[in-house]
Amino acid sequence: MTNPNNATISTVHTAEFTSGHALQIPTLRILQDDGSLYPGAEAPQLDKATALKMYDSMQFIRILDERMLAAQRQGRISFYMQCLGEEAATVGSAAALDDKDMIMAQYREQGALRYRGFSLEQFMNQLFSNEKDLGKGRQMPVHYGSKDIYYMTISSPLGTQIPQASGYAYAQKLRGLKNTTICYFGEGAASEGDFHAGLNMAAVHKAPVIFFCRNNGYAISTPANEQFKGDGIACRGVGYGMKAIRVDGADILAVYKATQMARDYALEHEEPILIESIAYRLGAHSSSDDPSGYRSKEEEELWRKNDPISRFRLWLVKQGWLDEEADKAKSDALRQEILDALKVAEKVAKPGIEHLMSDVYETPIPLLNEQLEELKAHIRKYPDAYPVTAGRFE
Amino acid sequence: MAKMNMLQAINNALDLAMAKDDGVVCFGEDVGHFGGVFRATSKLQEKYGKARCFNTPLTEQGIAGFANGMAAQGMKPVAEIQFADYIFPAFDQIVNETAKFRYRSGNEFNVGGLVFRTPYGGGIAGGHYHSQSPEAYFAHTPGLKIVVPRDPAQAKGLLLAAINCPDPVIFFEPKKLYRASVGEVSEEYYEIPLGKAEVLQQGKDVTVLAWGAQMEIIQKAVDMAQAEGISCEVIDLRSIQPWDVDTVAESVMKTGRLVINHEAPLTGGFAAEIASTIQKKCFLHLESPIERVCGLDIPYPLALEKEYVPDHLKTYEAIKRSVNF
Numbered sequence: 001m002t003n004p005n006n007a008t009i010s011t012v013h014t015a016e017f018t019s020g021h022a023l024q025i026p027t028l029r030i031l032q033d034d035g036s037l038y039p040g041a042e043a044p045q046l047d048k049a050t051a052l053k054m055y056d057s058m059q060f061i062r063i064l065d066e067r068m069l070a071a072q073r074q075g076r077i078s079f080y081m082q083c084l085g086e087e088a089a090t091v092g093s094a095a096a097l098d099d100k101d102m103i104m105a106q107y108r109e110q111g112a113l114r115y116r117g118f119s120l121e122q123f124m125n126q127l128f129s130n131e132k133d134l135g136k137g138r139q140m141p142v143h144y145g146s147k148d149i150y151y152m153t154i155s156s157p158l159g160t161q162i163p164q165a166s167g168y169a170y171a172q173k174l175r176g177l178k179n180t181t182i183c184y185f186g187e188g189a190a191s192e193g194d195f196h197a198g199l200n201m202a203a204v205h206k207a208p209v210i211f212f213c214r215n216n217g218y219a220i221s222t223p224a225n226e227q228f229k230g231d232g233i234a235c236r237g238v239g240y241g242m243k244a245i246r247v248d249g250a251d252i253l254a255v256y257k258a259t260q261m262a263r264d265y266a267l268e269h270e271e272p273i274l275i276e277s278i279a280y281r282l283g284a285h286s287s288s289d290d291p292s293g294y295r296s297k298e299e300e301e302l303w304r305k306n307d308p309i310s311r312f313r314l315w316l317v318k319q320g321w322l323d324e325e326a327d328k329a330k331s332d333a334l335r336q337e338i339l340d341a342l343k344v345a346e347k348v349a350k351p352g353i354e355h356l357m358s359d360v361y362e363t364p365i366p367l368l369n370e371q372l373e374e375l376k377a378h379i380r381k382y383p384d385a386y387p388v389t390a391g392r393f394e
Numbered sequence: 395m396a397k398m399n400m401l402q403a404i405n406n407a408l409d410l411a412m413a414k415d416d417g418v419v420c421f422g423e424d425v426g427h428f429g430g431v432f433r434a435t436s437k438l439q440e441k442y443g444k445a446r447c448f449n450t451p452l453t454e455q456g457i458a459g460f461a462n463g464m465a466a467q468g469m470k471p472v473a474e475i476q477f478a479d480y481i482f483p484a485f486d487q488i489v490n491e492t493a494k495f496r497y498r499s500g501n502e503f504n505v506g507g508l509v510f511r512t513p514y515g516g517g518i519a520g521g522h523y524h525s526q527s528p529e530a531y532f533a534h535t536p537g538l539k540i541v542v543p544r545d546p547a548q549a550k551g552l553l554l555a556a557i558n559c560p561d562p563v564i565f566f567e568p569k570k571l572y573r574a575s576v577g578e579v580s581e582e583y584y585e586i587p588l589g590k591a592e593v594l595q596q597g598k599d600v601t602v603l604a605w606g607a608q609m610e611i612i613q614k615a616v617d618m619a620q621a622e623g624i625s626c627e628v629i630d631l632r633s634i635q636p637w638d639v640d641t642v643a644e645s646v647m648k649t650g651r652l653v654i655n656h657e658a659p660l661t662g663g664f665a666a667e668i669a670s671t672i673q674k675k676c677f678l679h680l681e682s683p684i685e686r687v688c689g690l691d692i693p694y695p696l697a698l699e700k701e702y703v704p705d706h707l708k709t710y711e712a713i714k715r716s717v718n719f
Contacts, residue, residue: 078519129697137697140521156523157480158452191451193483221428222449294428350697360692367661371690375701382707386700 025234025246027278030253035314044257048321054095057115058087058309059331067338072287077127079141083108085282088308089214091115092255102168102181104152104161107142109184116149124345137351159189162198169209173270180266182210188219190233199240202272210262211274216281221294237274249279250308353389398579401572403546404434407553410583412442420447422474431476432572454480458487461508470507470557478514479526492562493537506560515607515657517570521696527658532564533635539563539588540634542606547579551586568607591638597627600651600716605631608655615709624717634664643675650681651716655704660688682719685712
């Protein structure tokens with residue numbers, strides 16, 4: 001029975017609290033560490049081409065991360081964020097979507113971006129904030145975005161994409177599109193007010209959005225047990241009146257399966273749905289962070305054994321879809337390709353001075369034109385002080 | 395005296411405040427064991443326990459609301475917002491609640507003793523989400539005090555005064571100076587009064603004014619101008635709200651000229667407020683229009699940061715324009 005308070009009424013006559021841990025959601029695991037399936041588990045429908053594309057994306061970002069973190073350490077880029085340990089979560093989920101489903105990411109989802117087809121050159125141009133960067137060199141490294149491949153440009157403030165994803169998906173529904181929106185965020189961002197606002201809006205207004213929480217154990221230095229109480233994030237979806245599932249985020253088959261089901265459900269029922277992926281952020285939060293200050297090497301080692309890429313590789317080999325030797329040669333070639341692209345992007349010029357003022361408004365307001373002219377006059381007077389732009393305008 | 399960088403001076407101030415008054419508590423994202431992303435709260439949890447120095451969930455509005463509640467109860471929360479760019483989710487709690495607690499309740503309740511510490515400003519290749527100077531938004535809200543230190547000794551004295559202040563204070567820390575600015579700092583407890591500007595250098599031709607990280611930039615410009623025989627009076631405003639109108643007006647009446655520098659965008663920036671007030675107070679003494687050297691009216695960029703910044707050369711040009719009007 002329901003009442004106007006939208007709460008189910010059943011009656012008791014002795015006072016008893018329901019525990020904050022009453023709802024425990026199990027974790028879906030399909031693939032074992034050795035590449036075999038758990039007894040009774042069933043692999044999702046996955047053709048060879050898709051599976052290999054997923055594997056390629058994982059391999060690509062693993063090498064990209066390793067190479068670009070090194071580049072940051074060499075002072076060639078100012079900042080970097082790895083997704084080590086979470087490759088399966090973002091690649092597996094992106095692979096289960098339609099190419100025109102919108103992706104609203106947080107900042108550690110280069111796997112989804114790669115799967116969608118963001119090219120190596122595009123990665124590099126953004127990381128080096130050069131004039132070919134789609135974002136015109138305005139944001140820090142890893143703030144990717146591309147309209148062509150339905151990947152909303154990243155914003156640094158945490159969780160702001162969550163209510164936006166609800167709105168985007170609601171608009172897709174109103175437009176009659178058979179597409180959904182996936183919204184990624186960390187378990188830390190689930191503490192922001194925007195999380196509550198976004199989930200509640202989506203639930204009440206029946207927006208077909210897939211909320212994908214990457215619960216990776218740490219928000220910078222703060223462990224999940226200082227971030228929230230209760231049974232993780234999945235149970236909150238239930239609290240907001242939506243379906244939820246928890247998956248092993250290092251098990252790409254489980255992630256793929258759950259996302260496929262979530263997408264079907266969201267579109268069929270025009271409802272939001274929540275996936276909580278449990279993995280571990282093996283690297284630092286960012287290149288500015290040092291996890292040795294807040295967690296032990298032993299803890300990291302324990303999770304290192306849980307490598308999502310090797311697990312998937314073993315499964316692919318068992319399928320007869322992957323040759324380990326050819327795979328090794330391919331990863332060496334990829335490493336070289338990335339290095340070459342880095343050297344090219346690094347030499348491309350920074351955006352021109354007119355891009356300081358463009359896009360603030362659709363058409364620059366008069367004051368901006370005035371400020372640009374003043375700035376140009378100033379730079380002409382002191383060209384040595386502004387080497388990036390001096391000499392590059394009339 | 396000891397040599398400290400700005401972070402060490404802030405840490406030392408927090409340590410002294412917590413030792414002196416057990417109502418002082420520090421919290422924010424990563425503030426506990428890790429000591430904050432910049433390590434301003436290092437070792438405080440070890441020393442004062444998890445109840446008085448702790449991590450919060452990632453929720454700026456939660457941090458601000460929680461701080462309001464603690465302060466209303468009579469404690470002195472020193473809450474850290476990890477970057478000033480992330481203060482906006484807390485905007486409602488700060489602007490509608492913190493600022494109006496005393497006024498709206500007829501002084502039945504107040505949140506005196508509350509301090510929001512937050513790193514602000516550019517110069518760290520942070521793009522627009524790690525470089526903003528949001529001071530003007532808060533300066534527009536009556537009920538808040540706004541303080542910006544320029545060096546370690548000032549950071550310590552002003553922070554201790556802020557914690558001891560009966561009104562809520564937003565304490566903007568220039569993050570590019572955290573490790574870069576090093577100086578002699580007394581290890582004793584001392585306060586620097588809020589709302590009082592500091593005249594750093596006497597001069598007769600033009601008054602040059604800034605606060606926080608921009609002080610070293612205007613000093614560089616002033617040195618260039620002095621080399622050409624222009625005598626500059628240099629003022630560090632230190633507090634934006636309340637701001638020291640008298641010291642600035644007195645200086646401008648002497649020099650007849652004023653150049654104001656801040657990193658935030660020009661339009662609606664606090665320089666506009668200063669210019670307007672000084673124009674009224676000193677109208678008959680002014681020899682030239684008041685100059686504002688500020689950020690451009692655009693979001694803080696990444697690749698073209700140098701072009702955006704109101705640097706020493708732009709300030710030097712403004713000083714010359716002012717003197718040669």
